Amino acid sequence: MIAVRNITKIYGDKKVVDSVDLDIPRGKIIAFIGSNGAGKSTLISMICRTLKKDGGEVYIDDKELKDWKSSELSKRLSILKQSNFLNIRLTVRELVSFGRFPYSKGRLNDEDIRHIDKALEYMGLNELQDRYLDELSGGQRQMAYIAMVIAQDTEYIFLDEPLNNLDMKHSVKIMKVLKRLVGELGKTIMVVIHDINFVSCYADYVVAMKDGKIIKQGDTCQIIQSGVLYDIYGMNIDVQNYCGKNICLYYS
């Protein structure tokens, strides 16, 4: 269980995240939505300890962030940020192997190798596992990074814009894998997504942010409604039901 209390981040005199309280439900895909600069990435970075918070507390399994040992926490919680620039040449399999670092500390045992194989299979990367990352397309590279996070086998997974710059095929593939992870392995996945239709079709729960505050949260069907979306984005978004799915039309 992740609980956030009164968390704040200040750059200069601007409160990027302003006294946010949040209880994250378990075993769901939770989508963070909002305009650029609403504080979504900042918020999840602080929850994942990659960014120092200026105030407030984050409780992970009833233990405050500062009471966790970083190496122990890395077995409970993982994060994947949006930009991943590498200065070295790695194969897909080598990258995924890094996901086992919290357990193996660099010396892989049989169980680690089993997890690596499973993660590669989950993402459909068996064929590509010995290819170098710099030879792959952006979509394939993103799949490899997600496979690394799967190999890390944490209950909580944070993904910061995993669909950024990806085509529809890869985006759908990634969202389907995330659904499977939640359904089959009981993971809790927090994900920042800009495409509201992906949120509508795949997320279970939505947290909407604006100006550093959470302005709405609830089950997806409660949030994907014209009136609510107007409050979040400040634009008129028509929501139509098509084959049982709410589709947002924002191409005015």
Add this chain to the structure above:
Amino acid sequence: MEYILKDKKSKKIIMCLILLDLMVIAAFLLPGITPKNIHFFMPRRITKILAVIIVSYSIGYSSLIFQTVTNNHILTPSVMGLDSLYLFIQTFIVFAAGSQTLSQMIGYRHFLICVGLMIFAACILFLLLFRGSSKNVYFLVLTGMIMGSLFNGMATFMQVLLDPNEFAVLQGRMFASFNNINSNLVGISILIIIAVCIISVRDLPYLDVLLLGPENAISLGVDYKKLVFKTLIICAVLVSVSTALVGPITFLGILIVNLARHMLGTYSHRSISLGIMFLGILFLTGGLLVTERIFKFETTMSVIINFIGGIYFLYLMLKERKQ
């Protein structure tokens, strides 16, 4: 299982390097030794070889971990102004204490004071730079470059003001080279190197993870700031050791780190740090052989290292352009 193959390949290369090392060391130690002169030549030559081993490790390892922390393959601790800082501390001690006090500082005291001040300076630098919110490693490096020039300038300024006799003492301490090894520091340097080895060997896999970038490293359970802090302190100690023994030859760092990375074709710090050390021994002993036996001391080690390094870099750049 490509990574196992890679591991085997790097092991083979390292074994080859060790063999080559033994050959050049033999070529350096043995010629011209007779039962009569062995007591004279052998200790001198062995001191040089020991200095070579210490310097290979300290320059190579400090450059490697520094490049990992800054995520940049062209930087070395000299960019951070660490060797300038060492020279400045040396000058400052002579300036403040005078050469008489300095000559009374027998043995290791002066050296240990310098190393202590270096570590202290590295701590201050780190604390100043990481205390703010958005400070990152590039900021650290930029500041280091400016501080480096500052220390250089201040050292030169103090040297100009020094009494000529005191300057002569300083020169003897400061401008060490392979022809003029600070041999009374070899013993303590070995102790320091062994201590650093023991402290840092467990960090090697963590440094591998650091190659994925700070955020991924934190996500995988690496205590990023602590590791960077420790790395900077180790760099400060190693730079002090090598600069005190043979003077600044930091260009060697870029050369052997990139060459080792290129030859071994792996990211593993365990393999690369071994490769660097044996490559360094090969280069430096080879350099000693060439300067002493072929050029008969007519040229210096740094000229040879820069010559080979320059050619290697031209080759690297030409290759990059083709890709």
